[in-house]
Amino acid sequence: MKMKRNNNLKAGLALCTLSLTLCSCTSTDISKSSQVLARVGDKEITSVYFERQLSELPESIREFSSQGEGKKAVLDGLVNREILYAQALKKHLDNDAEITKKLEDLKKELIIKTYLQNEISGKVTVDDREIESYYNQNPEEYQHREEIRISQIVVPDQAKAAEVLEKLSIKRDFGELAASCSTDKASSAHKGDVGWFTLKKLPAEIRDSVFKLSTGEVSKPYKMASGYEIYKITDRRSTSFELDKVKELIKTQIAAEKTQKEIKTLVDGLKKTIVVQLNEQLLK
Numbered sequence: 001m002k003m004k005r006n007n008n009l010k011a012g013l014a015l016c017t018l019s020l021t022l023c024s025c026t027s028t029d030i031s032k033s034s035q036v037l038a039r040v041g042d043k044e045i046t047s048v049y050f051e052r053q054l055s056e057l058p059e060s061i062r063e064f065s066s067q068g069e070g071k072k073a074v075l076d077g078l079v080n081r082e083i084l085y086a087q088a089l090k091k092h093l094d095n096d097a098e099i100t101k102k103l104e105d106l107k108k109e110l111i112i113k114t115y116l117q118n119e120i121s122g123k124v125t126v127d128d129r130e131i132e133s134y135y136n137q138n139p140e141e142y143q144h145r146e147e148i149r150i151s152q153i154v155v156p157d158q159a160k161a162a163e164v165l166e167k168l169s170i171k172r173d174f175g176e177l178a179a180s181c182s183t184d185k186a187s188s189a190h191k192g193d194v195g196w197f198t199l200k201k202l203p204a205e206i207r208d209s210v211f212k213l214s215t216g217e218v219s220k221p222y223k224m225a226s227g228y229e230i231y232k233i234t235d236r237r238s239t240s241f242e243l244d245k246v247k248e249l250i251k252t253q254i255a256a257e258k259t260q261k262e263i264k265t266l267v268d269g270l271k272k273t274i275v276v277q278l279n280e281q282l283l284k
Contacts, residue, residue: 151192
């Protein structure tokens with residue numbers, strides 16, 4: 001009996017030692033792996049996953065993020081995300097009703113996006129002749145492009161807008177008022193400056209009246225989605241671009257327009273196969 005107990009004890013110790021050895025290897029030894037870039041707990045970040053994340057970054061920062069310090073920064077970000085995700089799971093946030101609804105919406109959007117890609121793939125092409133024609137037919141966009149630089153002040157209601165206009169009438173500085181009064185934090189941090197706009201880039205409901213303002217002129221308040229907006233034209237310029245400089249931009253624009261037409265044609269056809277009812281009265 002004593003011998004058997006000792007044997008059991010030895011076997012147990014041996015099993016524990018093996019278990020600890022295996023845990024030690026899997027938790028620390030990834031330096032020789034050809035696939036694993038990092039391990040966070042039991043979650044592995046592989047090179048395939050890393051490259052996929054890189055490919056989904058905006059083109060403007062993808063080049064920087066695919067080499068040197070930029071690459072390391074991306075990996076650090078993925079590690080931090082896994083740490084935060086693991087902590088969130090411990091608090092059972094994956095069972096939160098609101099998150100579940102958002103996940104369902106996201107899943108729906110991804111499925112629709114994939115469906116459209118499959119249905120439209122190969123139907124949208126753009127050749128050099130179309131690009132040149134588009135360039136020549138839109139001289140205001142590429143050959144004699146007029147732009148205005150705009151600063152804005154955004155306030156929640158008409159009363160506040162009237163107050164701002166009154167202060168401007170006694171020569172208060174527009175930029176200082178934008179910094180202190182505007183509810184749009186992104187532009188207020190730059191004293192209201194929101195950059196350069198062509199006529200077509202402005203919202204349709206304000207483009208004609210705002211674009212014709214003179215340099216230094218301040219607009220009336222406009223009711224917009226974020227509140228009442230007051231604009232000041234701080235500069236004007238006219239620029240021209242050679243076709244070679246904007247060729248890819250025009251190609252993207254034409255492709256986007258063709259894609260929208262293909263989607264409309266597809267949806268219009270599908271509407272004939274399914275009953276759709278709209279409650280116009282409730283919508284009002």
